[in-house]
Amino acid sequence: MLRISVLVLTLLTFSPLLPAAEQPSKPNLVVIFCDDLGYGDLACFGHPTIRTPHLDRMAAEGMKLTQFYSAAPVCTPSRAALMTGRLPVRSGMCSTKRRVLFPNSKGGLPQDEITIAEVFKSGGYATACIGKWHLGHLPQFLPTKHGFDTYFGIPYSNDMDRVAGAPRGRNAFWNPKVNYWNVPLMRDEKVVERPADQTTITKRYTNEAVKFIREKKNGRFFLYLAHSMPHVPLFASKDFLGTSRRGLYGDVIEEIDWSVGQVLDTLRDEGLAEKTLVFFCSDNGPWLIFNDHGGSAGLLRDGKGSTWDGGMREPTIAWWPGKIRAGSVSHQVASTMDIFATAQRLVGVEPPNDRTVDSFDLSPVLFSNGPSKRRLLFYYRGYNLMAVRKGPWKAHFMTQAAYGQQKPEQHDPPILYHLEHDPSETKNLADKHAEVIADIQKEVESHKRKLKPAPSQLEL
Amino acid sequence: MLRISVLVLTLLTFSPLLPAAEQPSKPNLVVIFCDDLGYGDLACFGHPTIRTPHLDRMAAEGMKLTQFYSAAPVCTPSRAALMTGRLPVRSGMCSTKRRVLFPNSKGGLPQDEITIAEVFKSGGYATACIGKWHLGHLPQFLPTKHGFDTYFGIPYSNDMDRVAGAPRGRNAFWNPKVNYWNVPLMRDEKVVERPADQTTITKRYTNEAVKFIREKKNGRFFLYLAHSMPHVPLFASKDFLGTSRRGLYGDVIEEIDWSVGQVLDTLRDEGLAEKTLVFFCSDNGPWLIFNDHGGSAGLLRDGKGSTWDGGMREPTIAWWPGKIRAGSVSHQVASTMDIFATAQRLVGVEPPNDRTVDSFDLSPVLFSNGPSKRRLLFYYRGYNLMAVRKGPWKAHFMTQAAYGQQKPEQHDPPILYHLEHDPSETKNLADKHAEVIADIQKEVESHKRKLKPAPSQLEL
Numbered sequence: 001m002l003r004i005s006v007l008v009l010t011l012l013t014f015s016p017l018l019p020a021a022e023q024p025s026k027p028n029l030v031v032i033f034c035d036d037l038g039y040g041d042l043a044c045f046g047h048p049t050i051r052t053p054h055l056d057r058m059a060a061e062g063m064k065l066t067q068f069y070s071a072a073p074v075c076t077p078s079r080a081a082l083m084t085g086r087l088p089v090r091s092g093m094c095s096t097k098r099r100v101l102f103p104n105s106k107g108g109l110p111q112d113e114i115t116i117a118e119v120f121k122s123g124g125y126a127t128a129c130i131g132k133w134h135l136g137h138l139p140q141f142l143p144t145k146h147g148f149d150t151y152f153g154i155p156y157s158n159d160m161d162r163v164a165g166a167p168r169g170r171n172a173f174w175n176p177k178v179n180y181w182n183v184p185l186m187r188d189e190k191v192v193e194r195p196a197d198q199t200t201i202t203k204r205y206t207n208e209a210v211k212f213i214r215e216k217k218n219g220r221f222f223l224y225l226a227h228s229m230p231h232v233p234l235f236a237s238k239d240f241l242g243t244s245r246r247g248l249y250g251d252v253i254e255e256i257d258w259s260v261g262q263v264l265d266t267l268r269d270e271g272l273a274e275k276t277l278v279f280f281c282s283d284n285g286p287w288l289i290f291n292d293h294g295g296s297a298g299l300l301r302d303g304k305g306s307t308w309d310g311g312m313r314e315p316t317i318a319w320w321p322g323k324i325r326a327g328s329v330s331h332q333v334a335s336t337m338d339i340f341a342t343a344q345r346l347v348g349v350e351p352p353n354d355r356t357v358d359s360f361d362l363s364p365v366l367f368s369n370g371p372s373k374r375r376l377l378f379y380y381r382g383y384n385l386m387a388v389r390k391g392p393w394k395a396h397f398m399t400q401a402a403y404g405q406q407k408p409e410q411h412d413p414p415i416l417y418h419l420e421h422d423p424s425e426t427k428n429l430a431d432k433h434a435e436v437i438a439d440i441q442k443e444v445e446s447h448k449r450k451l452k453p454a455p456s457q458l459e460l
Numbered sequence: 461m462l463r464i465s466v467l468v469l470t471l472l473t474f475s476p477l478l479p480a481a482e483q484p485s486k487p488n489l490v491v492i493f494c495d496d497l498g499y500g501d502l503a504c505f506g507h508p509t510i511r512t513p514h515l516d517r518m519a520a521e522g523m524k525l526t527q528f529y530s531a532a533p534v535c536t537p538s539r540a541a542l543m544t545g546r547l548p549v550r551s552g553m554c555s556t557k558r559r560v561l562f563p564n565s566k567g568g569l570p571q572d573e574i575t576i577a578e579v580f581k582s583g584g585y586a587t588a589c590i591g592k593w594h595l596g597h598l599p600q601f602l603p604t605k606h607g608f609d610t611y612f613g614i615p616y617s618n619d620m621d622r623v624a625g626a627p628r629g630r631n632a633f634w635n636p637k638v639n640y641w642n643v644p645l646m647r648d649e650k651v652v653e654r655p656a657d658q659t660t661i662t663k664r665y666t667n668e669a670v671k672f673i674r675e676k677k678n679g680r681f682f683l684y685l686a687h688s689m690p691h692v693p694l695f696a697s698k699d700f701l702g703t704s705r706r707g708l709y710g711d712v713i714e715e716i717d718w719s720v721g722q723v724l725d726t727l728r729d730e731g732l733a734e735k736t737l738v739f740f741c742s743d744n745g746p747w748l749i750f751n752d753h754g755g756s757a758g759l760l761r762d763g764k765g766s767t768w769d770g771g772m773r774e775p776t777i778a779w780w781p782g783k784i785r786a787g788s789v790s791h792q793v794a795s796t797m798d799i800f801a802t803a804q805r806l807v808g809v810e811p812p813n814d815r816t817v818d819s820f821d822l823s824p825v826l827f828s829n830g831p832s833k834r835r836l837l838f839y840y841r842g843y844n845l846m847a848v849r850k851g852p853w854k855a856h857f858m859t860q861a862a863y864g865q866q867k868p869e870q871h872d873p874p875i876l877y878h879l880e881h882d883p884s885e886t887k888n889l890a891d892k893h894a895e896v897i898a899d900i901q902k903e904v905e906s907h908k909r910k911l912k913p914a915p916s917q918l919e920l
């Protein structure tokens with residue numbers, strides 16, 4: 001429908017400079033998603049010793065988003081929100097007891113959730129999920145049951161299924177061997193390798209992605225390329241191992257950077273660059289307890305697992321030559337959940353009207369460097385609403401160290417930070433801005449009044 | 461001499477594409493130096509809400525140096541080292557009792573020191589110092605006595621000479637008024653305004669710089685443009701006040717960014733871009749005790765006053781179209797002191813042979829993105845050698861909080877960090893790398909054996 005109307009419009013206005021085939025409607029979408037990448041881990045986001053020339057170029061040709069957030073500080077809820085455009089509490093893809101799904105979990109993303117892959121399917125797109133899924137590994141929860149034509153990847157975290165003989169605790173990670181973790185590698189619904197050879201996992205995901213793009217180049221496609229790295233245990237291929245200044249973590253990031261280069265080069269080579277929107281992001285902040293096997297949140301406070309900004313703000317780049325202005329920077333507050341509504345708009349599909357969606361079309365941000373439609377950002381940890389951002393202000397109702405500390409610390413009144421003046425959350429301004437706190441408290445009441453949390457899938 | 465040999469070479473090889481006048485020998489040099497700018501304060505070094513489009517462009521057209529250091533964590537010694545290419549202990553421009561020169565100080569940069577301005581004078585260059593000096597405000601120490609043809613600026617820090625009626629302590633800074641600080645503005649050796657109107661200081665420094673470049677465009681010149689900002693008290697002109705997302709500090713940085721754009725645009729407009737090497741750097745890290753009136757060291761630890769990396773590593777950009785490769789990044793360890801030897805080489809002047817110089821020509825780094833000649837980096841606080849970096853390793857023999865803590869904490873054995881794996885200095889690896897410590901200790905012994913500290917000019 002959208003395609004026809006664009007054609008009609010083109011004929012009516014007789015614009016030979018923009019033939020219908022070049023109209024940027026119904027583009028392809030590629031989402032490249034990392035695992036545990038920190039805000040400060042890319043050269044173009046300030047890392048001093050990790051080299052990311054392909055990501056730097058992607059930013060130079062596209063848009064850097066400096067206040068872009070994942071929807072949760074850990075993997076499963078963050079990915080559920082990316083897929084559905086909804087807060088994880090609405091799908092039950094969170095838990096206050098277990099942070100994520102484990103190999104013995106029985107739950108997964110409920111079938112009645114609408115995924116971004118299903119949005120694209122409804123628009124006639126080919127869809128592929130390559131990489132980490134972590135939204136349920138039992139047959140009924142796999143990507144192929146959620147709108148993806150195909151799947152290739154490790155279905156959960158690469159540090160799960162540790163074998164009995166592997167070193168204990170964190171000792172297994174400092175000099176990791178593939179056979180310490182008996183993780184499966186799946187194609188569609190079958191395990192094709194176990195343990196997955198993680199040393200070549202980034203390379204193989206990349207090759208699959210390139211193959212998919214080439215195969216689907218004459219149609220439209222949605223590719224979700226979710227790297228298993230840089231989640232520990234860290235593995236890099238021979239081409240990258242020992243080559244970075246930043247040690248093994250740097251090797252891994254530089255291989256992901258190479259992978260981004262492969263994907264963008266393929267799009268360029270196939271003449272798809274101006275027909276494809278590419279997002280680069282991650283699921284949550286760096287896993288700081290793993291020393292130099294974890295990344296850096298840059299100037300942000302704390303990391304993975306916490307609702308300080310280092311746990312959820314991500315180094316994000318959007319790329320679409322001809323549509324997104326080269327070298328632009330957006331400071332708008334936005335979320336991985338917003339990719340869902342953006343996809344709907346680009347595909348020309350109506351949003352679902354039978355459920356609450358926490359997603360706001362990013363078109364004004366991406367294509368006009370304009371204001372985000374998102375007014376509020378909720379920082380959840382499991383079912384606990386820990387903090388809320390409104391404009392530049394963030395009020396923490398509860399804080400809790402990412403790991404170790406058993407109980408959250410309550411703040412009444414909440415502690416308050418001005419994130420645009422003080423991105424490191426160092427100076428509590430609660431006593432000077434009671435009116436801001438009152439306003440945010442009203443928003444929270446309204447949010448909670450309407451919220452219907454779903455039962456946890458992670459506790460099944 | 462150099463010019464003649466280039467001409468001969470050009471004639472011999474008969475290369476019409478590169479006439480002698482276009483050979484990049486004997487370029488102009490512009491050093492733009494900030495005050496208390498943090499490693500994380502530019503967009504191209506990862507700041508999320510400060511906009512620095514001109515500096516980002518400078519980096520995109522030039523080289524980002526990610527492991528570039530000032531020579532001291534506070535102002536006076538840092539600037540003395542920049543001017544002389546020598547550690548401040550050699551000139552006496554440091555003190556363990558008083559960190560910097562104050563309005564009641566009687567000392568200054570000794571006359572027998574050779575400054576970078578004198579290097580350029582010996583090569584027939586016009587020289588100008590615009591901005592903060594802080595190497596002695598008595599007549600015999602002023603820039604015009606140290607190789608600069610002209611001077612225009614505030615001769616010391618903009619927070620000195622506080623008037624009796626101004627608010628006490630840090631209260632004066634949160635809503636600063638020009639007349640709280642009775643700082644002089646000088647032209648050459650005369651005070652021309654007092655108190656200096658700091659609201660227009662960045663703008664006026666910039667206008668002076670542009671004027672100097674235009675006046676000297678047919679000859680060769682060295683311009684040292686040392687902004688008084690973003691040292692507190694923060695002042696921005698009407699054009700910038702209240703315009704940034706980062707508050708007053710952001711306004712100030714964005715005005716400095718504008719200023720950089722003015723300088724580079726002037727060089728481009730006057731056809732001087734390919735004849736001019738421009739450095740952008742700062743004297744020391746951010747003054748963290750000033751809350752959001754201080755900057756951010758990004759992922760580095762601590763700030764101004766400390767010998768953790770946040771106190772001395774600076775966001776550095778070098779620019780010379782045609783000579784420095786556009787969009788390059790150097791991870792080489794280098795120092796503001798190295799600008800001195802680089803200048804000597806470019807001008808074709810021999811290094812002084814009657815004194816120790818701690819300066820290493822940056823040509824291989826800048827023009828070939830090759831290795832730095834610098835093997836060691838010394839972190840001094842006053843006369844105390846606190847830490848030493850060799851390769852990626854940094855050994856702290858003493859640490860001390862930037863402000864407040866009275867006595868340094870001794871470390872024997874020293875604590876050890878791998879700065880390329882762990883730029884935030886979080887994980888002491890001393891127990892695993894005794895051989896590294898032993899090697900650095902030998903370097904320290906050798907350094908100390910040869911060192912002849914000069915008596916302090918700051919205690920006069």
